[in-house]
Amino acid sequence: MTRQTIACAFALAALLLAGLPARADTIEEKAAVCAACHGEAGVPVDKSIPVIWGQNEGYLYLQLRDYKLGNRKNVSMSAIAEGLEKPDMKELAAYFAAKPWTALGQPSAPDDVAHHAETIDNSAGCKGCHMADWQGDSTTPRLAGQGLQYLRETMAQFRDGGRTNNPWMVALLKTYTDSDIEALAKYLAGR
Numbered sequence: 001m002t003r004q005t006i007a008c009a010f011a012l013a014a015l016l017l018a019g020l021p022a023r024a025d026t027i028e029e030k031a032a033v034c035a036a037c038h039g040e041a042g043v044p045v046d047k048s049i050p051v052i053w054g055q056n057e058g059y060l061y062l063q064l065r066d067y068k069l070g071n072r073k074n075v076s077m078s079a080i081a082e083g084l085e086k087p088d089m090k091e092l093a094a095y096f097a098a099k100p101w102t103a104l105g106q107p108s109a110p111d112d113v114a115h116h117a118e119t120i121d122n123s124a125g126c127k128g129c130h131m132a133d134w135q136g137d138s139t140t141p142r143l144a145g146q147g148l149q150y151l152r153e154t155m156a157q158f159r160d161g162g163r164t165n166n167p168w169m170v171a172l173l174k175t176y177t178d179s180d181i182e183a184l185a186k187y188l189a190g191r
Ligand code: HEC
Pocket: 008, 009, 011, 012, 030, 031, 033, 034, 035, 036, 037, 038, 048, 049, 050, 051, 052, 059, 060, 061, 063, 064, 072, 073, 074, 076, 077, 080, 092, 141, 154
């Protein structure tokens, strides 16, 4: 755990003890809880936390639903989703999807790494679902410019059984080596 993750976990504990998710009324109050980790202006406070500002609405909603149902598991997010009802999740998804995507300023992948990632994309057809420019659509997530460390970790989780909420992604990632995942993560982070 990094220092930020620990600070973040304390912030979460304090918020949960205060009962904020349950009592918050306005969307701004509900979203304030999220800012403790996902950032005040779209830049997450820790590199293992994904950007959600500007992410696609249907995708955001499905992830919150999956955390609540236990189909996707994470210590922080499972606790957060526990306190949310369907209308809250819909409202939060619409709220964050309408925010601008914030560039993290990650470097473009070097040519050999980009070539490796593009070769994988050509055979797997990632962009058939994640769309040209990796912007995603509706329930398919945007990948362009997502945090490097998060991309690396979530792809490894699909592959190794830590994230099972999408059978297609699990089956696909199973065929990849660490070096494939590293190339894809660097390539996507730098888009
Ligand atoms: C204590 C820190 C913390 C708080 C507070 C928090 N999150 Fe998260 N969130 C995370 C982490 C860490 C992940 C990545 C978890 C994983 O790998 O499954 C995440 C993942 C997500 C995802 C999945 C994104 C993706 O690209 O798959 C969504 C959606 C999300 N959070 C929404 C929210 C919303 C909405 C709130 C407020 C109601 C919130 N989060 C509050 C830490 C937090």
